[in-house]
Amino acid sequence: MGLFTRSKETAPCTVSISHRFEELSAHVRFDNGAVIHPGDSVLVQGAEIMAPFGEIVEESRTAVITRASGLERAWTRLTGDLEFIELCEFSFSEEVTV
Amino acid sequence: MNIQTPKDLNGHASPTALHGTNEAMTSEKATDVAMQDTLLTPRFYTTDFNELDAINVENVRHDWDTLIGQMEADPNKGHFKKNADWDTVDWDGMEPALRAEFIDFLISSCTAEFSGCVLYKEMKRRGSNPDITQLFQLMARDEARHAGFINDALREAGIAVNLGFLTQQKKYTYFRPKFIYYATYLSEKIGYARYITIFRHLEKHPEHRFHPIFKWFEEWCNDEFSHGEAFALLMKTDPKLTESRQNRLWIKFFLTAVYGTMWVRDHQRPVFHEALGVDVTWYGMEVFRKTSEISKQIYPFTLDIDHPRFRKGLDKLQDANVQIAAGKRQRGVAGKIKQFIGTARAAAAFAVLYSIPVVHHERPASTMMEPAY
Numbered sequence: 046m047g048l049f050t051r052s053k054e055t056a057p058c059t060v061s062i063s064h065r066f067e068e069l070s071a072h073v074r075f076d077n078g079a080v081i082h083p084g085d086s087v088l089v090q091g092a093e094i095m096a097p098f099g100e101i102v103e104e105s106r107t108a109v110i111t112r113a114s115g116l117e118r119a120w121t122r123l124t125g126d127l128e129f130i131e132l133c134e135f136s137f138s139e140e141v142t143v
Numbered sequence: 144m145n146i147q148t149p150k151d152l153n154g155h156a157s158p159t160a161l162h163g164t165n166e167a168m169t170s171e172k173a174t175d176v177a178m179q180d181t182l183l184t185p186r187f188y189t190t191d192f193n194e195l196d197a198i199n200v201e202n203v204r205h206d207w208d209t210l211i212g213q214m215e216a217d218p219n220k221g222h223f224k225k226n227a228d229w230d231t232v233d234w235d236g237m238e239p240a241l242r243a244e245f246i247d248f249l250i251s252s253c254t255a256e257f258s259g260c261v262l263y264k265e266m267k268r269r270g271s272n273p274d275i276t277q278l279f280q281l282m283a284r285d286e287a288r289h290a291g292f293i294n295d296a297l298r299e300a301g302i303a304v305n306l307g308f309l310t311q312q313k314k315y316t317y318f319r320p321k322f323i324y325y326a327t328y329l330s331e332k333i334g335y336a337r338y339i340t341i342f343r344h345l346e347k348h349p350e351h352r353f354h355p356i357f358k359w360f361e362e363w364c365n366d367e368f369s370h371g372e373a374f375a376l377l378m379k380t381d382p383k384l385t386e387s388r389q390n391r392l393w394i395k396f397f398l399t400a401v402y403g404t405m406w407v408r409d410h411q412r413p414v415f416h417e418a419l420g421v422d423v424t425w426y427g428m429e430v431f432r433k434t435s436e437i438s439k440q441i442y443p444f445t446l447d448i449d450h451p452r453f454r455k456g457l458d459k460l461q462d463a464n465v466q467i468a469a470g471k472r473q474r475g476v477a478g479k480i481k482q483f484i485g486t487a488r489a490a491a492a493f494a495v496l497y498s499i500p501v502v503h504h505e506r507p508a509s510t511m512m513e514p515a516y
Contacts, residue, residue: 060309062306062309063287063291064304064306066291066292067223067288067291068284068288068290068291069253069257069287069290069291069293069294069304070257070261070264070287071257071261071309072261073309074268081187081189081315082189082315083189083315083317084315084317085315086312086314087187087313087315088310088312088313089309092310093307093309093310094306094310095305095307098298098303111312121315121316121317122317125188125316125318126318126322128316128318129322129326129397
């Protein structure tokens, strides 16, 4: 990892989606144990994935991991915390009507 | 941050976005809404997993085991089912403004549950401390269940979730573990206070219950309550988290930011609150009161919500937010300037709120609480 340079790598991954009444969830797991660090980006290759309603789908795909540069990583560590409001149900939308 | 306006989304509809719902689409308005095909755009977080693994719950072991035992027993397992109480919803007959605000409410709720699920699952997967991974697994279960339930209500309204984000570039942001505790503790407890306040209000005024989902709020928010309990215990494992000078400033920051955001956001949904028969200002203050009372279990102080500058600061924040939004709509240089001024005013309003002295109190020996509202 350079201070200013990014690098790319690929990793096999499993995408699992549950699109059921009792559970709506979606997760990506790296099968080779690749670890994501702050500021890294992940792109799962291939067509869009969606499970029909009532079903669970699991697909093996390849993910491209773009490793953040040292600077980006430091910046993300410093500022990422401020995105916490996302977890609240009243998290901001841009739709303002008042 | 995570919800996009129909305006931004037009033209991005994908076949999956309308999956199985085409027949429900009659009006152009409804189609617009259905085009929110980036419906679920959760953030992806990473954190310091070594620090999480190093947590030792021994000093709260008794309470911890009780709480985990309750969560494992899963009393709400059978709750999230549609039964005879789920009346038919007349989506087509719903006033368009109410429909839009209500759907916005459902979508942001669903996204929050979903984001929580992604975060908790990630922590479960990456961690190796059995206490911690077990907790996060249980919480991920609840969040996914809630998201599924809201998703169903959305489907009835002709809106299908799209998980297109899975195959789009996603950047992982960073959350320090202690910030996860502060933020998720508050988001779970304030979520409880919000849902229970609406539920109790509708018990007294059932004529305002315009959708059956509100009947499920009571048990639903009990899940939020127990998640909050877990984070309170996590914070108790290390007294520095709530006692050091620096961390106290952070706690005040989180309280102010969460209260302020909620205030602004709820004021963006006047029609929704009117339909519920709820005065949005009363509602906000009531939720703050409950949340403050609950948060005494772990935080050493509460915000002085009765301070004269508190309401003023919130109103200024609200005005600034309206200005920012107007600037965004206006676009161009003038719009940018308006946004910039609005942002500066919002920062000033936040500073006013942050400068109000807090109210200190003694904390109880045991943090454990039961949902009492």
